[in-house]
Amino acid sequence: MERIDNYHQKRLLFEKGVITKIEDMNEIEVKKPFKGKAFYNPSGKAREYSYWACNFYTGCSNDCDYCYLKKGYLKRTWTPYPKLKRCFKDEKHAIACFLLELLINKKSLQENGILFTFTSDPYLPETKDLFLEALIICWSHEVPVYTLSKCKIELILGPHSLPKFLYPGATLTGQDNLEPGAASNAERIKSIIENHNHLFKTWVSFEPVISFQDTLEMIHQVRDHCELFKIGLLSGAKYNKREVRIFIMRVLEMIKDKPIYFKDSLLKKAGMTREYLPKNCVGRNFKLHNEE
Numbered sequence: 001m002e003r004i005d006n007y008h009q010k011r012l013l014f015e016k017g018v019i020t021k022i023e024d025m026n027e028i029e030v031k032k033p034f035k036g037k038a039f040y041n042p043s044g045k046a047r048e049y050s051y052w053a054c055n056f057y058t059g060c061s062n063d064c065d066y067c068y069l070k071k072g073y074l075k076r077t078w079t080p081y082p083k084l085k086r087c088f089k090d091e092k093h094a095i096a097c098f099l100l101e102l103l104i105n106k107k108s109l110q111e112n113g114i115l116f117t118f119t120s121d122p123y124l125p126e127t128k129d130l131f132l133e134a135l136i137i138c139w140s141h142e143v144p145v146y147t148l149s150k151c152k153i154e155l156i157l158g159p160h161s162l163p164k165f166l167y168p169g170a171t172l173t174g175q176d177n178l179e180p181g182a183a184s185n186a187e188r189i190k191s192i193i194e195n196h197n198h199l200f201k202t203w204v205s206f207e208p209v210i211s212f213q214d215t216l217e218m219i220h221q222v223r224d225h226c227e228l229f230k231i232g233l234l235s236g237a238k239y240n241k242r243e244v245r246i247f248i249m250r251v252l253e254m255i256k257d258k259p260i261y262f263k264d265s266l267l268k269k270a271g272m273t274r275e276y277l278p279k280n281c282v283g284r285n286f287k288l289h290n291e292e
């Protein structure tokens with residue numbers, strides 16, 4: 001096994017075209033968490049969404065009022081439109097890095113899947129082409145792809161096997177007024193239903209929950225059309241413990257036979273622990289691609 005320092009050396013040689021055979025990169029031991037140009041292992045709250053993620057762009061024209069990218073140290077790179085990350089020279093370079101990092105981490109990516117994306121939206125007109133290129137690479141290497149979007153999720157009707165490795169997800173908050181550049185929540189629901197009708201295993205993230213009542217109404221609309229529900233609160237907002245508990249109980253009454261992931265911070269606010277929840281309340285390691 002080569003050491004991590006050789007990874008950086010080899011990577012440079014690959015980018016300069018000195019190493020041309022990608023197989024030469026395969027035996028490299030890579031430290032975890034991995035932090036490449038395209039791929040990385042998210043930490044903290046983002047880790048609850050995925051073990052692997054890919055960000056090509058920073059900034060997002062959905063321009064949500066509550067976007068975490070507008071806060072703290074991330075504010076420095078925020079723009080109300082997507083910008084290719086500065087570590088990439090151009091899109092061609094981005095996709096070359098993507099392929100390289102995929103091959104280095106292929107086994108783990110095949111096991112865990114990858115999420116697009118935490119720092120923008122993969123279905124924006126400016127980001128979609130690069131995402132589709134990456135999607136085709138993932139498909140050819142049997143890496144499951146999860147997407148999370150506030151756009152109309154275009155139906156990607158490709159090869160017959162596509163629904164087996166693409167898991168389209170939508171964020172639903174019910175607050176169109178706080179998401180001025182995004183598709184309406186009603187349009188996102190329609191996209192989820194349409195994709196599900198075409199045999200995609202769709203999923204929904206109800207995060208941030210801003211209104212319990214709105215969230216429950218949207219769960220009612222999509223519960224027969226998606227296969228996984230992730231639910232989280234608005235970071236930094238105050239919630240009443242009793243109301244959070246009642247909300248959890250109502251969600252459990254509505255979804256009895258499909259997996260629900262309540263984020264750690266939500267359970268903490270309710271003073272509850274995962275082990276006392278019903279069996280369909282899964283942990284962070286639950287993967288749709290491992291389900292029949």
Ligand code: SF4
Pocket residue numbers: 059060061062063064066067068069118119120121150
């Ligand atoms: S969709 Fe996500 S990344 Fe884009 S502005 Fe909204 S919260 Fe931020």
